[in-house]
Amino acid sequence: MDMLSKLTHLFQQALETREPPVNLLDSFVDHWKGITNYYIETTGQTRPVKQTDIPWRLKQMLDILVYEEAQQGQEEMGPCMEYLLQHKLLETLCTLGKAQYPPGMNQQVLVFFSKILVQIQKPMLHILNVYRPVQKLVRLCGLPGSQTEKEEAQFMFVVCSRVKQDPYVLNYILEIKKDNHSKRSISTSEDTEKGRSGETVSSNYPTASDPASTSSPQQHSPTDSPSTIFPANAGLIHVLVHLSRSQKSRVALKAFESLLLLVSIPKEDTAVCLAESTPLCQLLAERLCELFSQLPATLEPADIHSFPQTHWNVPFSQSGMQESQSFPGSEHMENFFAWLDFLDHLMREAPKSLAVKLAKEIHHCWLVGVLQHELLQMSEMGVLVNTALLCCSVRHIQSPAMVEELVSFLLGRQTQSEQRLDTESHVLRYQLIEHCDHISDEISITTLLLFEALLQKPHREILFNLVLRNLENRCYLTRTLGGGDDCRHFTDTDPVEENEELEEDPFFTDMYGEDEFNSSEQLLHRPQLIREHRCSGQTQALDIVNSFLCLVPQEAKTSQHVQGARYETYVHDAHEQFKECTAFLLDWDWPESLKPTELSVSSSDFFEGHFLKVLFDRIGRILEQPYELNLQVTSVLSRLAVFPHPHLHEYLLDPYIILAPGARSLFSVLIRVIGELMQRIEVIPNFTEKLVHVRRQLMGLDGESGVDHMPLLKGVIILEEFCKELAAIAFVKLPANNTNLQNTDTL
Incomplete structure (x- = not known):
């Protein structure tokens, strides 16, 4: 055995002696000459x-370069790399790829460029004889009818990856118009180290005094700036946007990922360069408009509302393709919302300056340039479909920059209290609010869904614009000469005359003008609803909860006849909503207590604002409107009521405030509805039995059968549920010391 080992060792020595050591440079040059x-x-x-x-x-050339770098380490450049740079091999390869000779050469060049940028560890893209051929190769990508989209997408991804690693090289890759060259360019600590002389020699490479650099492969003068080489319409950004349109999902996905790499570079100077010196934002917004224009006008609103909110890369996954919805226009909807979600994701990942620029471009190009006209058109079907698309878009948008532009587009920037006759300050806002009370129930429901989606956005100005600016001075209250609120306090032993009681009743003072208010004969007489009056700051949760629970008359209640319909079931949902809304308030700087009222502010001028006016008008017609519409109106009002602003709570949830003449609150509107309901009940035989039957039908417990007064009966059921929901919200917002409150259900 030892003899065999010795023979093997001698044989290996003989072979090593007979084979001369390989010269890497000679081998590298031989392969190049072979090409x-x-x-x-x-x-x-x-x-x-x-x-x-x-x-x-x-x-073989690539393997030699990689091996050479591993042997040389990170300190200096090897002779093979020097040869490649000095003799401009990359430039030559780029020219051969462009000529497509032999056929398919462009594909080989793209693969070689991609691999050399990935496998060579030293920075390369700042070198003149590297970034110029890279630029030229970029220009060969994204051409019509290209057969190399896969290789192009991979090459672009590699370039963006290197830029992400060394952001300062973006200056050497982007092709910027001459007009923009004077704009701010990228500056980094690396630039400071190299100075402003135009040299881009890395510390890992030889300096200009080295023999290997005599042909200056690592240097360029300021006049050789990338901004003067190629026109901007054939650069990196255009190619990426073009590839993102590819029908090949892997190609499009690579393009999406490459764009994400670019915009997520955290350096502010890079973001400014992308925003101001490239067409990035414009191209992305234009693509959104293009996809929106491809949406069929015949889309069904129901299909739009049920369209799932999916992540932008789901359509590229196998599971996403299998789960995609199928209805006329579904493919176009998927393309549009995938791109919208992608842009929203870009804005969340990008530095603030770039995110803001992109959001403003989308605002200008899509919201104002396209969507505004569609929302204000005369065609009811056009308004319906485009409002539904906007509603779905609002649900998709999460980035703060885009939410900001969305709020500006839909609501404007006005901060003063609204005037009743002002319909011109922001035409779109006014029209959308009016659409909540449209002759078409479908348009009303869809527009209410839009506002509900908007109220779920964590943006302070949404609630302020729609509601709070009109409640800021608490002009809905009656003032005393002393400047305070006219809050009279009664005890159980206080004698109260009937006429005085009615005149002081805060539930009915909004029904008549100031001149008519003293005529007590005209007031609806429901003394059982008049309770102990307290200022809102002293009103206890138990009183508020019971006020709403006792609002619906006993003969119009169905909770005791149907299991699982009691008040307690609403408390959990109200608590979850309250937690969600409270999470928004961390930096909203809302007051914790009511603002003192000022006598100098005239309460006779109070206007709740167009939004609350429409909602109150709709609630006032709850007994005659379609069931689905009532559900949506009450859902929006519940969303408003759950926000923990003291003025909002007082105005929507406190039954005991004494309203100014002509003013109305949510509770006073509900009182008027109850009065109308009592009159209608008297003329409907077996009202309670019919009501319970309809309730069971809605819950799927009874089969369908013809019942008279169906809209009224459904309206009563919604009214009962709405009152319980408001009671639950009041309980969650003002928890009482009485631990048994949650078990109190007088309905």
Whole structure:
């Protein structure tokens, strides 16, 4: 055995002695000459490049470069890399790829560029003889009818990855218009180290005094700036947006990921460069408009509302393709909302300056340039479909920058209290609010869904614009000469005359003008509803909860007849909503207590604002409106009521405030509805039995059967549920000391 080992060792020594050491540079040059000789020796042949030895030689050259770098370490450049740079091999390869000779050469060049940028660890893209051919190769990507989209997408992804690693090289890759060259460019600590002389020599490479750099492969002068080389319409950004349109999902996904890499560079200077010196924001917004224009006008609103909110990359996954919805226009909707979600994701990942610029471009190009006209058109079907699309878009949008522009577009920037006759300050806002009370129930429901989606956005100005600016001075209250609120306090033993009681009743003072208010004969007489009056700051949760629970008359209640319909079931949902709304308030700077009222502010001028006016008008017609519409109106009002602003709570949930003449609150509107309901009940035989039957039908417990007065009966059921919901919200917002309150259900 020992003899065999010795023989093996001697044989290996003989082989090593007979084989001279390999010279990497000679081998590298030989392979390059092998490629160039092909073009010298062969002409007019149409053999594909894969049938030649060019792919093999390129792979050998790449392996040599990688091996050389591993041997040299990070301190200096090897002779093979020097040769590649000095003799402008990348430039030559780029030219051969452009010529597409032999056929398929462009594909091989793209693969070689991609691999060399990935496998060589030293920074390269700041070198003149690297970034110029990279620029030229970028210009060869994204051409119509390209057969190399896969390789192009991979190459672009690699370039963006290197830029993400070394953001300062973006200056050497982007192709910026001459007009924009004077704008602010990227500056980093690396620039400071290199100075402003125009040298881009890395500390890992030889300096200009080294022999290897005599042909200046690592240097360029300021006049050789990338901004003067190629026109901006064939640059990196255009190619990426073009590839994102590809029908090949893997290609499009790579383009999406490349754009994400670019915009997520955290350096502010890079963000400013992308925002101001490239067409990035404009191209992305234009693509959104293009996809929106492809949506069919015949889309069904129900399909739009039920369209799922999915992540932008789900359509590229196998599971996403299998789960995609199928209805007329579904593919176009998927493309549009995937792109919208992608842009929203970009704005969440990008530095603030770039996110704001992109959001403003979308505002200008899509919201104002396209969508506003569609929302204000005369066609009811057009208004319906586009409002539904806007509603779905609002649900998709999460980025703060885009939410800001959305609020500006829909609501404007007005901060003063609204005037009753002002319909011109922000036409779109006014029209959308009016659409909540449209002759078409479908348009009303869809627009209410839009506002509900808007109220779920964590943006302070939404609630302020729609409601709070009109409640700021608490002009809905009656003032005393002393400047305070006219809050009289009664005890159980206080004698109260009937006329005085009615005149002081805060539930009915909004029904008549100031001149008519003293005529007590005209007031609706319901003394059982008049309770102990207290100022809102002293009103206890138990009183408020019971006020809403006792609001619906006993003969119009169905909770005791149907299991699982009691008040307690609403408390959990109210608590979850309250937690969600409270989470918004961390930096909203809302007051914790009511603002003192001022006598100088005239309460006779109080206007609740167009939004609350429409909602109150709709609630006032709850007994005659369709069931689905009532559900949506009450849902929006519940959403408003759950916000913990003291003025909002007082105005929507405190039954005991004494309203100014002509003013109305949510509770006073509900009181008027109850009065109308009592009159209607008297003329409907077996009212309670019919009501319970309809309730069971809605819950799926009874089969369908013809019942008279169906809209009224459904309206009564919604009214009962709405009052319980308001009671639950009041309980959650003002928890009482009475631990048994949650078990109190007088309905």
